[in-house]
Amino acid sequence: MPKPLVQATGRRKASVARVRLRDGSGQVTLNGRQLEDYFPTMASRMRVMEPLQITTTQGRYDVDATLEGGGISGQVDALRLGIARALIVLDPELRPMLKKAGMLTRDARVVERKKYGLRKARRAPQYTKR
16 A cells, blocks of 8 residues: 555544545545445535545545544544645645635534533423422
């Protein structure tokens, strides 16, 4: 396997994606599996490939990523951010394009913790009058 050109990290919720870009033909490998096997839904796959489509570098680089933690949507967004960050390291002139598309913003929203005396983070127990 050729040496990676660049490495970058993307995070979202509880998910972490370590992304490596290599010169290649556009192959995407996630935890040793193909993109189609890892994310069966078309919407997830399109969201992952967005940074490459916007910068028109889709067939130029192979993406090899290690995904950990969280669920499907968190992993998709973490991978998307990681790919966008890796592309900027390779070519800083792509930054305005990706920034305008909102691909470089780390979404800091996480699940609010549950508070004592409540059923969920904000949901109070049901009130009984009698």
